[in-house]
Amino acid sequence: MFANFDFDVIRRSLSYLFLDGMTFTLTLTGLATVGALVFGTLLALMRLSGSKPLVWFAGIYVDLMRSLPLVLVIFWFYFLVPYIGQWLTGSSRPMRVGAFTSSLVTFIIFEAAYFSEIMRAGIQSISKGQPAAAQALGLTYSQTMRYVVLPQAFRNMLPVLLTQTIVLFQDTSLVYVLSIPDFLGAASKVAQRDGRLVEMYLFAAVVYFAISCIASFGVRRLQARIAFVH
Amino acid sequence: MNYHWNWRIFWEPAPNGTGTYLDMLLSGLLLTIETAICAWIIALICGSIVGVLRTLPSKTASRIGFLYVEFFRNMPLLVQLFLWFFVLPEVLPNAWGLWLKQMPNAPFFTATIGLGLFMSARVAEQLRSGIGSLPRGQKLAATALGLTTAQTYRYVLLPMAFRIVLPPLTSEFLSTVKNTSVAITIGLIELTAQARAMQEFSFQVFEAFTAATVLYLLVNIVVAVAMRFVERGVAIPGYITGK
Numbered sequence: 001m002f003a004n005f006d007f008d009v010i011r012r013s014l015s016y017l018f019l020d021g022m023t024f025t026l027t028l029t030g031l032a033t034v035g036a037l038v039f040g041t042l043l044a045l046m047r048l049s050g051s052k053p054l055v056w057f058a059g060i061y062v063d064l065m066r067s068l069p070l071v072l073v074i075f076w077f078y079f080l081v082p083y084i085g086q087w088l089t090g091s092s093r094p095m096r097v098g099a100f101t102s103s104l105v106t107f108i109i110f111e112a113a114y115f116s117e118i119m120r121a122g123i124q125s126i127s128k129g130q131p132a133a134a135q136a137l138g139l140t141y142s143q144t145m146r147y148v149v150l151p152q153a154f155r156n157m158l159p160v161l162l163t164q165t166i167v168l169f170q171d172t173s174l175v176y177v178l179s180i181p182d183f184l185g186a187a188s189k190v191a192q193r194d195g196r197l198v199e200m201y202l203f204a205a206v207v208y209f210a211i212s213c214i215a216s217f218g219v220r221r222l223q224a225r226i227a228f229v230h
Numbered sequence: 231m232n233y234h235w236n237w238r239i240f241w242e243p244a245p246n247g248t249g250t251y252l253d254m255l256l257s258g259l260l261l262t263i264e265t266a267i268c269a270w271i272i273a274l275i276c277g278s279i280v281g282v283l284r285t286l287p288s289k290t291a292s293r294i295g296f297l298y299v300e301f302f303r304n305m306p307l308l309v310q311l312f313l314w315f316f317v318l319p320e321v322l323p324n325a326w327g328l329w330l331k332q333m334p335n336a337p338f339f340t341a342t343i344g345l346g347l348f349m350s351a352r353v354a355e356q357l358r359s360g361i362g363s364l365p366r367g368q369k370l371a372a373t374a375l376g377l378t379t380a381q382t383y384r385y386v387l388l389p390m391a392f393r394i395v396l397p398p399l400t401s402e403f404l405s406t407v408k409n410t411s412v413a414i415t416i417g418l419i420e421l422t423a424q425a426r427a428m429q430e431f432s433f434q435v436f437e438a439f440t441a442a443t444v445l446y447l448l449v450n451i452v453v454a455v456a457m458r459f460v461e462r463g464v465a466i467p468g469y470i471t472g473k
Contacts, residue, residue: 064447067404067408067446067447067450068408068443068446068447069407069408069409069410069411069412069422069446070408070411071411071412071414071422072411072422072425072439072442072443072446075422075425075426075429075439076439076443079429079435079436079439080436083233170305170306170307171306173306173308173309174306174308174412176308176415177414177415184306184308184309188312197316197317197320198316198317198320198321201309201312201313201316201317202313202317204309204312205305205309205310205312205313208304208305208306208309209301209304209305212303212304212305213300213304216300216303216304
């Protein structure tokens with residue numbers, strides 16, 4: 001079965017796969033996580049704000065994003081971002097947007113819905129006495145959130161947030177539909193150029209598997225430690 | 231915005247000769263639903279078996295269940311579909327590989343099996359936590375009544391556990407529907423692919439994607455409403471959701 005398995009094609013393309021492909025994947029994962037966490041926290045605060053229009057907006061936004069497939073959203077924004085850019089800069093023609101920017105915007109907007117649900121659960125898990133005490137001390141709403149509620153919510157939800165980041169890492173492979181050379185895209189390019197589909201796709205699978213496994217093992221240990229502290 | 235909207239495009243004939251653009255999208259929707267339901271059946275069967283394995287007292291059984299779940303959870307779905315579609319026919323004995331490659335509807339079967347197994351790991355995790363959430367007394371009482379392990383699961387634990395995990399299973403089913411769109415990469419012409427094809431034929435990008443968005447939303451709403459009725463019907467008396 002592995003008689004004509006060509007390890008050399010993997011060795012030859014290692015630098016392309018990791019320096020170009022994996023760098024793209026990891027940068028996208030990192031920036032999208034930070035962006036989605038910030039935007040998601042804002043959405044969660046809106047949802048819990050008690051102001052009707054904000055609650056509505058956040059609720060519809062989250063439900064909409066969570067009922068659409070990521071592939072469709074990727075296509076949406078691939079075509080939409082140039083027009084948004086035109087609108088924001090007020091130029092006369094659609095803006096030219098690179099593959100990276102377009103996919104970063106997509107992932108921030110899409111994953112924010114999922115991160116916001118996690119942060120909402122985190123904020124709700126904090127006992128009512130905490131914001132009440134903060135208010136009694138004379139802190140404003142934003143100070144209460146910034147110094148009292150959000151740090152604890154974030155800490156309680158850290159394992160779930162990290163698990164979502166692993167999902168995000170795996171989801172970035174879907175930029176393949178735009179023929180962007182992320183890690184899988186790079187592997188696929190080499191596979192088609194050299195006619196070595198079996199080797200390249202198996203190698204890609206092993207790399208994704210190893211990274212996700214190590215990461216989720218780390219999350220599990222972190223979870224055990226947090227549970228111990230409580 | 232210098233984009234020319236044309237909402238009447240849906241009633242214009244599509245160049246592939248299968249009717250209007252709307253027919254094209256609806257045939258995509260049908261394939262999305264078919265794929266999702268077939269994959270869901272596989273996911274439920276395999277997921278239930280593995281979920282039960284993980285809760286059995288036998289160490290080996292729960293180890294096997296653990297490895298199964300980790301295997302399918304730690305690879306992107308896209309990569310798994312590529313493994314099934316491009317790699318599997320090559321590593322099988324020649325005759326089998328040839329048979330797989332010549333199979334009509336290969337994208338559909340690959341998507342169904344690949345997606346079904348991918349989702350089964352998630353179903354297994356849900357069911358395991360459902361069984362784990364049952365009070366220990368249930369299992370002990372069943373044993374005291376003289377039920378075998380198989381009977382305990384069949385008559386006591388599983389009927390309870392499945393009802394408890396019904397809401398998360400609903401959202402897993404909706405994930406299955408959404409994830410069928412990943413199969414666009416192995417050539418399954420489902421809803422997203424049809425929207426993309428419509429965009430390429432007609433250049434009406436935003437109309438095509440809006441229609442696909444609306445159809446996905448409709449599926450979500452229909453499933454959510456239907457499951458609310460099912461949940462009410464099977465609710466366990468005495469639990470918060472029960473009567």
